[in-house]
Amino acid sequence: MNETMEIIVNGHKEIVPGNATLSFLIHHFKEYDGDLIVEHNGRFVYPQKYADVTVREGDAIEFINPNIGG
Amino acid sequence: MQISSEEAIRYNRQLILPEIGTQGQIKLKQARVLIAGVGGLGSVSAYYMAAAGIGSIRIADRDCVEAGNLNRQILHGTGDIGRPKTLSALEKLQNLNPDCNIEPIQEIISDETILDMVADCTVILDGTDNLKTRKVLNRASILKGIPFIYGGVEGFTGMVTTFIPGRTPCLECLFSRDNGHNEPIGIIGPVPGVIASIQSLEAIKLILGIGGLLTNNLLVFNGMDMTFRKIEMDKNPDCPICGSNADSGLFTPKDLPASKKALK
Numbered sequence: 001m002n003e004t005m006e007i008i009v010n011g012h013k014e015i016v017p018g019n020a021t022l023s024f025l026i027h028h029f030k031e032y033d034g035d036l037i038v039e040h041n042g043r044f045v046y047p048q049k050y051a052d053v054t055v056r057e058g059d060a061i062e063f064i065n066p067n068i069g070g
Numbered sequence: 071m072q073i074s075s076e077e078a079i080r081y082n083r084q085l086i087l088p089e090i091g092t093q094g095q096i097k098l099k100q101a102r103v104l105i106a107g108v109g110g111l112g113s114v115s116a117y118y119m120a121a122a123g124i125g126s127i128r129i130a131d132r133d134c135v136e137a138g139n140l141n142r143q144i145l146h147g148t149g150d151i152g153r154p155k156t157l158s159a160l161e162k163l164q165n166l167n168p169d170c171n172i173e174p175i176q177e178i179i180s181d182e183t184i185l186d187m188v189a190d191c192t193v194i195l196d197g198t199d200n201l202k203t204r205k206v207l208n209r210a211s212i213l214k215g216i217p218f219i220y221g222g223v224e225g226f227t228g229m230v231t232t233f234i235p236g237r238t239p240c241l242e243c244l245f246s247r248d249n250g251h252n253e254p255i256g257i258i259g260p261v262p263g264v265i266a267s268i269q270s271l272e273a274i275k276l277i278l279g280i281g282g283l284l285t286n287n288l289l290v291f292n293g294m295d296m297t298f299r300k301i302e303m304d305k306n307p308d309c310p311i312c313g314s315n316a317d318s319g320l321f322t323p324k325d326l327p328a329s330k331k332a333l334k
Contacts, residue, residue, distance in 0.1 A: 066229070
């Protein structure tokens, strides 16, 4: 991960290491809520895929906390 | 089944919609909806189900009305504080539409009670306030093949999606983890109003068999910047409830009363 890239995280431009995985980004942005939902380019990503999904230049990531109130 | 002249007047503004008409109104009249929880979400969806002329509305909640509920739980009023929520709801809904058969169940929603609650229901509307109870509803939805319309709120945001067993992901696919947050969640009243209104519209369309549903999509509402976004979802192949290696029992024998074990 020597090179960097620009991605969109929660609507904001961010510079992150190239080829970062979702697992890396979760730790990088300190998203430690155990119930976290991750959206990658408009698609829901399941937790077991976080380590496998590599983010590319310009990708959009949303870290979402589930709404459980009623 | 027919609709009466009184019903023709009451429901005129939806009967004149070509998507509904008399046949659609009869479908609504023949439907039975479970509203699981008559709090912030359930208050609104219960009102809209009764107003639309759903024939039977089963409302389940174990709680009594508290003063702190009244900023958002619009079925209940100051005079209802201390009373069972289902009794308060029964009175309001019967007043709104005496033709609806309202079935109050003042009980906790659990693996022991849920199969009786969902019996003969067309759709389950989520009005609960925690993931544990939602997972009970989800398992019953899968087991009995009943569509389940999830809604959740927090602060100025909310989420909603429609789960159809066998066709879409299930709640467990989305929320496989549960950290068991139990602390009170801040909520501004109109947000459950927005989310429960969408749940209600989904239920009506589902019963009528019309339009596009929020299936395979999680709709996320942000009331602070007034945006709606859809997140596409696939089934989680590793889901323990609906995935290929799912536990076909869904309810463990120890959770079920003797009368229910035959369902396994």
